[in-house]
Amino acid sequence: MPDPFERSVWTRPARPRSGTPALSRDQIVKAALELLDAEGIDGLSMRRLGAKLGSGATSIYWHVANKDDLLDLAIDAVMGEVRIPDPVDDWRAAAGAMARDLREVLLRHSWIASLFGVRPNVGPNSMALAESMITLLDRAGFSQAEATYAASALSSHAIGAAITAAAWHTAVARSGMTEADLTKSVAAFLEEQREAYPRLDGGPGAPPLDIRALQETTFEYGLERLLDGLAARL
Amino acid sequence: MPDPFERSVWTRPARPRSGTPALSRDQIVKAALELLDAEGIDGLSMRRLGAKLGSGATSIYWHVANKDDLLDLAIDAVMGEVRIPDPVDDWRAAAGAMARDLREVLLRHSWIASLFGVRPNVGPNSMALAESMITLLDRAGFSQAEATYAASALSSHAIGAAITAAAWHTAVARSGMTEADLTKSVAAFLEEQREAYPRLDGGPGAPPLDIRALQETTFEYGLERLLDGLAARL
DNA sequence: TACTCACTCGTACACTGTGCGAGCCCGGCT
DNA sequence: AGCCGGGCTCGCACAGTGTACGAGTGAGTA
Numbered sequence: 001m002p003d004p005f006e007r008s009v010w011t012r013p014a015r016p017r018s019g020t021p022a023l024s025r026d027q028i029v030k031a032a033l034e035l036l037d038a039e040g041i042d043g044l045s046m047r048r049l050g051a052k053l054g055s056g057a058t059s060i061y062w063h064v065a066n067k068d069d070l071l072d073l074a075i076d077a078v079m080g081e082v083r084i085p086d087p088v089d090d091w092r093a094a095a096g097a098m099a100r101d102l103r104e105v106l107l108r109h110s111w112i113a114s115l116f117g118v119r120p121n122v123g124p125n126s127m128a129l130a131e132s133m134i135t136l137l138d139r140a141g142f143s144q145a146e147a148t149y150a151a152s153a154l155s156s157h158a159i160g161a162a163i164t165a166a167a168w169h170t171a172v173a174r175s176g177m178t179e180a181d182l183t184k185s186v187a188a189f190l191e192e193q194r195e196a197y198p199r200l201d202g203g204p205g206a207p208p209l210d211i212r213a214l215q216e217t218t219f220e221y222g223l224e225r226l227l228d229g230l231a232a233r234l
Numbered sequence: 235m236p237d238p239f240e241r242s243v244w245t246r247p248a249r250p251r252s253g254t255p256a257l258s259r260d261q262i263v264k265a266a267l268e269l270l271d272a273e274g275i276d277g278l279s280m281r282r283l284g285a286k287l288g289s290g291a292t293s294i295y296w297h298v299a300n301k302d303d304l305l306d307l308a309i310d311a312v313m314g315e316v317r318i319p320d321p322v323d324d325w326r327a328a329a330g331a332m333a334r335d336l337r338e339v340l341l342r343h344s345w346i347a348s349l350f351g352v353r354p355n356v357g358p359n360s361m362a363l364a365e366s367m368i369t370l371l372d373r374a375g376f377s378q379a380e381a382t383y384a385a386s387a388l389s390s391h392a393i394g395a396a397i398t399a400a401a402w403h404t405a406v407a408r409s410g411m412t413e414a415d416l417t418k419s420v421a422a423f424l425e426e427q428r429e430a431y432p433r434l435d436g437g438p439g440a441p442p443l444d445i446r447a448l449q450e451t452t453f454e455y456g457l458e459r460l461l462d463g464l465a466a467r468l
Numbered sequence: 469t470a471c472t473c474a475c476t477c478g479t480a481c482a483c484t485g486t487g488c489g490a491g492c493c494c495g496g497c498t
Numbered sequence: 499a500g501c502c503g504g505g506c507t508c509g510c511a512c513a514g515t516g517t518a519c520g521a522g523t524g525a526g527t528a
Contacts, residue, residue, distance in 0.1 A: 291485090
């Protein structure tokens with residue numbers, strides 16, 4: 001039962017000494033990300049990762065404590081993709097952009113959805129992200145406490161939206177069908193169930209279902225309402 | 235590559251014929267939930283589930299197509315715990331109550347956080363939940379489309395908040411430390427990192443960290459802002 | 469030259485989900 | 499009475515997992 005904040009992946013030095021080893025932590029994380037992006041969470045196993053790196057599976061354990069550690073690193077690498085906007089006057093646009101960007105990044109690496117609820121995210125990139133979100137709101141005129149809450153609310157919204165969307169995307173990938181076909185199947189299913197759940201089906205005159213677009217406008221709508229609610233506090 | 239909406243767990247009859255079999259789907263799901271609640275997602279294996287049921291591991295496969303199916307059933311059982319409020323005048327209170335309840339239910343079964351991003355949630359209970367949320371907002375005066383968006387926004391917020399909170403809870407469970415000790419460790423870590431991330435640390439005069447309470451007020455704040463933003467549309 | 473130490477890797481262990489086929493038991497038909 | 503069909507249970511086996519362990523390699527220092 002080690003204290004995970006004492007000498008965690010984040011504080012431990014990446015490579016204690018010198019030399020020119022065949023593997024490096026960065027290289028490992030990079031390869032892991034490629035595997036994850038290409039094949040999802042199940043595509044990453046230590047043996048396959050080793051194969052991809054041209055090394056033995058267990059060699060990885062010299063650079064990384066265990067698979068969970070590696071996943072932490074991968075998550076934080078993804079969080080590093082979120083753009084941090086320059087300080088500008090329009091806090092609303094900036095905060096909105098960050099939330100949108102966060103959602104997009106999470107969707108680009110949808111395997112992350114299966115990890116978010118399991119390991120808390122305290123890598124440097126995640127922390128920098130939170131920090132700059134709070135700073136942004138702070139500067140906009142929110143109190144210290146409210147800025148923190150608001151930052152959490154914005155990322156909760158992005159995370160929640162991304163996770164439900166990611167679930168759909170991985171379902172598509174796993175089914176082996178095209179997204180269009182599976183969408184048709186969903187539409188038929190909803191229509192069939194219309195008596196039980198009338199509002200989930202669009203009804204006879206509804207436009208053809210486009211789930212990705214629907215997810216995006218849904219996210220957008222919620223984001224705007226949240227920003228409205230925040231703006232009202234100033 | 236089967237069509238998951240054609241003859242999925244949801245539409246397939248639970249038990250085609252009669253007799254008095256030793257196992258039943260309900261029983262299996264119930265036992266699975268107990269295992270999951272007690273030991274988290276890693277605590278559930280088919281062999282352990284079989285042992286708990288006093289049967290062979292592979293007997294389960296007669297009643298359930300595979301482990302993923304079983305998890306779908308477990309998820310939907312959890313969603314069934316969310317209370318659906320009676321139709322009342324105060325839409326804001328009702329919608330808020332549902333969101334709060336959803337978050338609480340998810341936190342009560344925090345293993346669900348690792349599944350949400352992987353499998354879309356189309357069990358009857360989830361659908362009933364969505365349906366009644368939309369109905370509620372519809373009745374409040376939102377258009378059909380906006381009611382749908384707003385319902386998604388509210389559940390996104392609840393899900394996002396629950397997932398980040400769940401991550402913390404499972405981290406506590408996995409560390410083997412008490413929550414208080416791990417909290418102290420986090421506080422120390424944040425203080426140590428204060429130069430890099432000044433706003434994540436409360437500062438010298440800050441009250442002692444209470445992460446659970448913080449998570450709740452954070453959720454509450456975001457929920458109120460979201461409801462404010464929604465109310466402004468009416 | 470001898471020693472140390474960063475680093476690699478093969479083997480092994482316990483454990484996973486699940487396909488397969490054998491077996492059980494009970495209701496109904498000939 | 500004999501038989502059959504099929505709902506249901508289960509043991510075995512297979513391929514795959516994460517990772518502990520200990521042996522091995524090779525470069526740098528004393």
